Amino acid sequence: MDFNDTPEEAKFRKEAYDWLASNAELKEGPKDSWRASSEEEGLKQVKIWQKKLHEGGWACLHWPKTYGGRESTPIERVIWGQEVSKFKVPGGYLEIGQGMAGPVMMMYATEEQKERYLPPMATGEEIWCQLFSEPAAGSDVAGIKTKAELDGDTWTINGQKVWTSGAHFSDYGILVTRSDPTAPKHKGLTFFFVDMKSPGIEVKPIKQISGGANFNEVYFTDVKIPDSQRLGAVGDGWKVSLTTLMNERLAVGDASGPDFEEAFSLARGQDLNGKLAIENDSVREKLADWYCQQSGLKYAKYRNISALSRGETPGPQSSITKIVSGNKLQEIANFGLDMLDSAGIVRSDEEGAEQSMYQFGFWGAAGIRIAGGTDEILKNIISEQVLGMPQDMRADKGLPFNEIPTGNK
Amino acid sequence: MNFEFSADQMQLKDIARKFLEKEESVKRARKVLEGEESFDQDLWAQIIDMGFTATAIPEEYGGLGLGYLELCVIAEELGRSLAPTPFSSSVYLASEAIINFGDESQKQSFLPGLATGEKIGAFAHNETNTSPTEANISCSFTGGALSGTKIAVADGDVANTFIVTANNGTGVSLYLVDGSADGIQIEPQSTLDPSRSHASITFTNTPATELKSDWSDVLCLLDRAAVLFSFEQLGGAEACMDMAKEYAMGRYAFGRSIASFQAIKHKLADMFIAVELARSNCYYGAWALSTDAPELPTAAATCRVSASQAFHECSKENIQTHGGMGFTWEFDCHLYYRRCRQLAANIGSQSIWKDKLIGSLERANQI
Numbered sequence A: 001m002d003f004n005d006t007p008e009e010a011k012f013r014k015e016a017y018d019w020l021a022s023n024a025e026l027k028e029g030p031k032d033s034w035r036a037s038s039e040e041e042g043l044k045q046v047k048i049w050q051k052k053l054h055e056g057g058w059a060c061l062h063w064p065k066t067y068g069g070r071e072s073t074p075i076e077r078v079i080w081g082q083e084v085s086k087f088k089v090p091g092g093y094l095e096i097g098q099g100m101a102g103p104v105m106m107m108y109a110t111e112e113q114k115e116r117y118l119p120p121m122a123t124g125e126e127i128w129c130q131l132f133s134e135p136a137a138g139s140d141v142a143g144i145k146t147k148a149e150l151d152g153d154t155w156t157i158n159g160q161k162v163w164t165s166g167a168h169f170s171d172y173g174i175l176v177t178r179s180d181p182t183a184p185k186h187k188g189l190t191f192f193f194v195d196m197k198s199p200g201i202e203v204k205p206i207k208q209i210s211g212g213a214n215f216n217e218v219y220f221t222d223v224k225i226p227d228s229q230r231l232g233a234v235g236d237g238w239k240v241s242l243t244t245l246m247n248e249r250l251a252v253g254d255a256s257g258p259d260f261e262e263a264f265s266l267a268r269g270q271d272l273n274g275k276l277a278i279e280n281d282s283v284r285e286k287l288a289d290w291y292c293q294q295s296g297l298k299y300a301k302y303r304n305i306s307a308l309s310r311g312e313t314p315g316p317q318s319s320i321t322k323i324v325s326g327n328k329l330q331e332i333a334n335f336g337l338d339m340l341d342s343a344g345i346v347r348s349d350e351e352g353a354e355q356s357m358y359q360f361g362f363w364g365a366a367g368i369r370i371a372g373g374t375d376e377i378l379k380n381i382i383s384e385q386v387l388g389m390p391q392d393m394r395a396d397k398g399l400p401f402n403e404i405p406t407g408n409k
Numbered sequence B: 001m002n003f004e005f006s007a008d009q010m011q012l013k014d015i016a017r018k019f020l021e022k023e024e025s026v027k028r029a030r031k032v033l034e035g036e037e038s039f040d041q042d043l044w045a046q047i048i049d050m051g052f053t054a055t056a057i058p059e060e061y062g063g064l065g066l067g068y069l070e071l072c073v074i075a076e077e078l079g080r081s082l083a084p085t086p087f088s089s090s091v092y093l094a095s096e097a098i099i100n101f102g103d104e105s106q107k108q109s110f111l112p113g114l115a116t117g118e119k120i121g122a123f124a125h126n127e128t129n130t131s132p133t134e135a136n137i138s139c140s141f142t143g144g145a146l147s148g149t150k151i152a153v154a155d156g157d158v159a160n161t162f163i164v165t166a167n168n169g170t171g172v173s174l175y176l177v178d179g180s181a182d183g184i185q186i187e188p189q190s191t192l193d194p195s196r197s198h199a200s201i202t203f204t205n206t207p208a209t210e211l212k213s214d215w216s217d218v219l220c221l222l223d224r225a226a227v228l229f230s231f232e233q234l235g236g237a238e239a240c241m242d243m244a245k246e247y248a249m250g251r252y253a254f255g256r257s258i259a260s261f262q263a264i265k266h267k268l269a270d271m272f273i274a275v276e277l278a279r280s281n282c283y284y285g286a287w288a289l290s291t292d293a294p295e296l297p298t299a300a301a302t303c304r305v306s307a308s309q310a311f312h313e314c315s316k317e318n319i320q321t322h323g324g325m326g327f328t329w330e331f332d333c334h335l336y337y338r339r340c341r342q343l344a345a346n347i348g349s350q351s352i353w354k355d356k357l358i359g360s361l362e363r364a365n366q367i
């Protein structure tokens, strides 16, 4: 048992580090991460950085070279991830495209379409969003209603999507629709990709609990999509969606925000009732729990990496990452704010103010536990797909979709 | 990165698992629990034949000289099968104390016997109903002899070699006592887990030799043992998860398998999460133990806390999943519930290990 690289891995790591060292700034500490002053500014910086990555041959590592990738092995992707995390580099905005739209295009688009759409996804020139959830269908995403009707070789789309992250700055979207409302729920779906500038698409930002607006309602009114932009067969949209949902689960990793180190260092410097917080037993106990969770996730990841390094398929241990880290973040954020006493609820505009990080986590964690599969849905997946327990009884099995109760009543 | 057990180690684990299944180790645990014997002598003899007790003892002292990773995989299987033998006392504690702190003559005199199982070791540490500290240990060592009373000594009634913590006037050290020495009075104690025997032991001017050690070495011994105990806890936790799942799949209520009820599925998912966290932390402990890493105190406390939590979660929710059956003497659920409590208590409680964990991180981060 060791944490050492094989010679090839070490060579790759050095190559990655060297390139990063001459193109990016090393972080000064764990808290020293990149943050943009505004969404606009962030998007601009991400695009510049992604272009640089692409020119250096470090974009979309596992993709074929013809589409802008590097044809790296899974273990090389992991090593890259470890090295890049040492640097203060822009991030965000591109994950949905590269992590979810990319794989589905790779699997279902024509060669011509791949050559047209994948390279700009890799360079960051074009941004994609995921148009799945609807007001009446989130966890039960196969219950979507957005209507698709075919006339000749053109589809007409009518309906509404919701919670669409980044729709307001996206160039394209992957879209799941209902093409046959008389078929059972999972059978009548059809999948497309769509130009977000198409006439009839209206994007309305939704104000989030944090006050920001990263996600949107997207309305479709007689939007035309050529049949050539259909991905998979008519009625096979569920199968195609599963490809992206599987990739989504792989793409969402650790929740970002304050973790054990931040809570620990806060407790070591913070006064609590006349003593250092770290001397308080209930504080120590909580810290120990978070350390064990963090460490468990870290070494679960190392077990994954080891399997990849041997060319094996990793075990199911990664299925616990989002649940454990989302809940841990929520607890740590709450703890951090609690430690600051009443000051914890005061908003501060000061750069790097202690409470900002915890306030950020306070909002963020609540979203992480929902986005990309709620905690409850993930537990269903663990019990069904990992442990092999039976699926839930479904009240809608076999019924034509238009006879099933959906949404809010 | 190679953060996995090797193919050989996994094969050893498989051998241990099949052997303990074939020997119906869990049934034997029940027999010890219900019977008069302190442990299963036949299973113990077979474990010795398999060479398990000799695993980490150096070859020059009659051991196999394999590493701690081998011992970890064996420990996991012993925990999974509730093996009713003095293995942990003799191997993780007594043998380890002598290997790490014994002088040449102590090693020569004791390790070969511990390797062949002719000697059974026990660790006599607790004295009262609070956790032992350097300040509260009252067992004393003067003029080459020990005096004092120890309680809840696992395998104390069957051991013939004792490792005892005692104060010598300047601090607490480890002492080595041969079971045939004068002045040893052993009283078996009944516990929550009678599948593992316990005793109180009173030493009265009992001849003993010192293992070259101080209080920090006592803590080090506990750290090393904690990793191995964690693997037993991990094995037990996983066994409970598997039992709960299997029972749920075959039990029907309201016209369907109870495994299709979400409350049961989510219970199992929570067990899975706890087991995976514990397993990953146990691997970290195994790495630290087998490489003598300076991180051992942190790694040991981490895996100890994590594995204790997983076993607790899984053993109690396994009973819950079984409904009324889970509360019967007849079903095995309680055997695991008992063992979980025994293992959680034997080298210090959750609160102590959590405190140690944060303490070790404070020391590691002293800036």
Ligand SMILES: Cc1cc2nc3c(=O)[nH]c(=O)nc-3n(C[C@H](O)[C@H](O)[C@H](O)COP(=O)(O)OP(=O)(O)OC[C@H]3O[C@@H](n4cnc5c(N)ncnc54)[C@H](O)[C@@H]3O)c2cc1C
Residues within 6 Å of the ligand: A129, A130, A131, A132, A133, A135, A136, A137, A138, A139, A140, A162, A163, A164, A165, A166, A215, A367, A368, A370, A371, A372, A373, A374, A375, A376, A377, A380, A392, B262
């Ligand atoms: C920050 C954020 C970003 C998002 N970005 C996108 C995006 O870019 N594109 C997109 O398509 N969607 C996006 N979503 C939507 C997200 O996928 C859904 O919100 C999520 O799947 C839950 O669906 P819902 O909101 O309809 O809640 P519901 O499905 O109504 O769930 C409500 C509650 O019921 C529980 N529940 C539902 N079904 C079950 C069940 N079978 N068993 C047990 N409990 C159940 C849920 O766990 C939850 O607690 C985003 C959401 C958030 C919060």
